[in-house]
Amino acid sequence: MNVRTGLGEDARAYLSFMRHELHTPINAIIGYSEMLLEDAGAGAPDALVADLRQIVGAGAHALSLVGSLLAASPLPPAAAPRDVAELGDHLQRQLQPSVAVIIGCCDRWLALPADDMPMRDDFAKIREAARRLLALAGELSARADAAPPAAEAVTPPAPEAAPAGAGGYLLVVDDVDANRDLLARRLQRDGYATAQAADGRQALAMIAARAPDLVLLDIMMPVMDGYQVLDTLKASPEWRGIPVIAISAVDELASVVRCIEMGAEDYLTKPFDPVLLRARISASLEKKRLRDREVSLYRELQRQYEQLTRLIQLKDDLTHMIVHDLRTPLTSLLTGLLTIESLGGLEALQQELLSMGIHGGQTLLGMINDLLDISKMESGALVLERVPLCAATVVEAALRQVAPLAREKALRLSAEVAPALPPVTVDEDKLRRTLVNLLGNAVKFTPDGRAITVAAGLCDDGDALVFHVRDTGEGIPRDAFGRIFEKFGQVETRKAGRKLSTGLGLTFCKMAVEAHGGRIWVESELGRGSTFSFTLPLNSSSSSCS
Numbered sequence: 001m002n003v004r005t006g007l008g009e010d011a012r013a014y015l016s017f018m019r020h021e022l023h024t025p026i027n028a029i030i031g032y033s034e035m036l037l038e039d040a041g042a043g044a045p046d047a048l049v050a051d052l053r054q055i056v057g058a059g060a061h062a063l064s065l066v067g068s069l070l071a072a073s074p075l076p077p078a079a080a081p082r083d084v085a086e087l088g089d090h091l092q093r094q095l096q097p098s099v100a101v102i103i104g105c106c107d108r109w110l111a112l113p114a115d116d117m118p119m120r121d122d123f124a125k126i127r128e129a130a131r132r133l134l135a136l137a138g139e140l141s142a143r144a145d146a147a148p149p150a151a152e153a154v155t156p157p158a159p160e161a162a163p164a165g166a167g168g169y170l171l172v173v174d175d176v177d178a179n180r181d182l183l184a185r186r187l188q189r190d191g192y193a194t195a196q197a198a199d200g201r202q203a204l205a206m207i208a209a210r211a212p213d214l215v216l217l218d219i220m221m222p223v224m225d226g227y228q229v230l231d232t233l234k235a236s237p238e239w240r241g242i243p244v245i246a247i248s249a250v251d252e253l254a255s256v257v258r259c260i261e262m263g264a265e266d267y268l269t270k271p272f273d274p275v276l277l278r279a280r281i282s283a284s285l286e287k288k289r290l291r292d293r294e295v296s297l298y299r300e301l302q303r304q305y306e307q308l309t310r311l312i313q314l315k316d317d318l319t320h321m322i323v324h325d326l327r328t329p330l331t332s333l334l335t336g337l338l339t340i341e342s343l344g345g346l347e348a349l350q351q352e353l354l355s356m357g358i359h360g361g362q363t364l365l366g367m368i369n370d371l372l373d374i375s376k377m378e379s380g381a382l383v384l385e386r387v388p389l390c391a392a393t394v395v396e397a398a399l400r401q402v403a404p405l406a407r408e409k410a411l412r413l414s415a416e417v418a419p420a421l422p423p424v425t426v427d428e429d430k431l432r433r434t435l436v437n438l439l440g441n442a443v444k445f446t447p448d449g450r451a452i453t454v455a456a457g458l459c460d461d462g463d464a465l466v467f468h469v470r471d472t473g474e475g476i477p478r479d480a481f482g483r484i485f486e487k488f489g490q491v492e493t494r495k496a497g498r499k500l501s502t503g504l505g506l507t508f509c510k511m512a513v514e515a516h517g518g519r520i521w522v523e524s525e526l527g528r529g530s531t532f533s534f535t536l537p538l539n540s541s542s543s544s545c546s
Contacts, residue, residue: 019070027271028129029059031182051105058098088140102130167191168213173203175221200224219248234263243284370508384427391456398435418457437505442471476524485510
């Protein structure tokens with residue numbers, strides 16, 4: 001701001017600057033006298049308590065004068081230096097009685113011998129602040145046609161290693177010694193450990209050495225102001241979680257909004273009310289504790305998830321190895337049983353037992369193949385061997401495979417395949433096993449003597465084939481439609497609370513259909529049966545099956 005040739009439109013900015021400067025000694029007067037009142041206690045001399053109360057009152061009166069006379073717009077934007085000088089003269093005259101009261105009370109107690117006056121240092125600080133207040137008011141009139149006084153160089157105090165206070169570790173950042181001292185002493189009385197920094201650069205260096213639980217940050221500082229410190233903190237992934245309470249003598253709305261928008265947790269103006277300060281700090285620290293707990297919980301969950309993922313992978317690898325090794329001896333066993341069956345000459349009971357063994361072996365081999373294929377599909381390692389295939393062919397093959405099971409329960413199997421369907425390019429083994437699994441599931445849960453139907457046709461839009469496997473069993477509860485396709489999922493029916501195990505068959509069906517780019521779903525009504533349906537995309541260049 002250039003005011004050497006007149007304030008012009010910078011009058012308001014100049015007054016804002018001076019108002020900030022005037023608040024600093026007022027903050028010291030009120031802060032130190034309030035703490036002295038607290039220290040005085042019930043047994044203090046009445047005269048001491050009376051003088052301290054006079055000082056507090058005089059400080060509050062000075063604060064009110066500065067606030068009213070140097071408000072945001074006491075002068076027009078184009079005010080001349082003479083207007084500001086007159087305002088300064090008026091402020092100085094108004095402040096003199098309050099300053100005289102403050103200095104008089106301090107002189108009375110500073111006149112006592114040092115041994116009789118343990119509060120001597122604080123009274124000296126109050127007296128010096130009162131003199132500084134009056135001098136600043138004089139500068140307002142004397143320097144109205146000059147540039148604002150340059151900020152005094154600040155010698156940062158040496159970084160201190162603060163003890164771990166019960167309430168937390170707080171960093172106080174302010175370029176004024178008295179402000180830092182007042183705030184740190186107030187916080188220590190409330191059980192907090194404190195450290196002090198005299199400018200923004202030192203504050204960032206101290207935060208890098210040891211992150212505080214909360215920062216009380218002055219906004220207007222030389223070298224590096226509070227806005228720059230706040231911006232640096234919130235831009236750092238490591239530090240952005242540290243709550244910041246901005247403290248300044250500047251109480252304009254724009255400053256408050258700017259701090260909050262930049263990420264400050266809260267904002268207080270000097271001189272601050274101790275009760276309000278305590279409440280704001282407590283609330284900010286509680287929010288930080290909650291955030292820290294959330295971060296800690298997330299990290300613990302992440303660690304457990306990674307551990308669980310490793311265990312699941314280990315289990316899957318072990319299962320895959322065991323199941324893969326089981327397939328070879330089981331295939332040999334089935335080959336031997338089928339060879340014996342082909343030789344013939346067995347008695348009826350022998351043939352029945354042999355058929356049971358072959359059926360059980362084939363069922364077990366199917367489960368092993370399903371489990372291996374599911375594992376491959378989950379890992380993305382399954383390669384589909386696609387060939388053009390007619391729907392009628394694969395439906396007939398699936399019906400033949402489940403026909404022996406259906407005969408045992410006197411179930412009626414039927415096929416409804418639409419004529420002249422185009423071929424679909426699929427993995428024949430996976431499609432046949434999908435239909436066999438769905439038919440086997442239908443056979444298992446359909447009462448004796450009822451019907452099961454397999455249907456195939458074109459979707460409404462004509463770009464996919466749709467297959468349906470309908471049974472006339474007891475049905476599936478609607479709330480189980482989602483989990484019925486899960487591995488080893490179970491569905492409990494209303495009928496006697498019986499659990500219908502779905503094992504791996506339906507899981508295989510779902511993954512096999514989705515691997516082909518299709519979709520599978522179930523529709524059911526309790527007591528009226530279920531329909532499992534799935535789609536398979538068509539190759540648009542295919543001709544129809546004959």
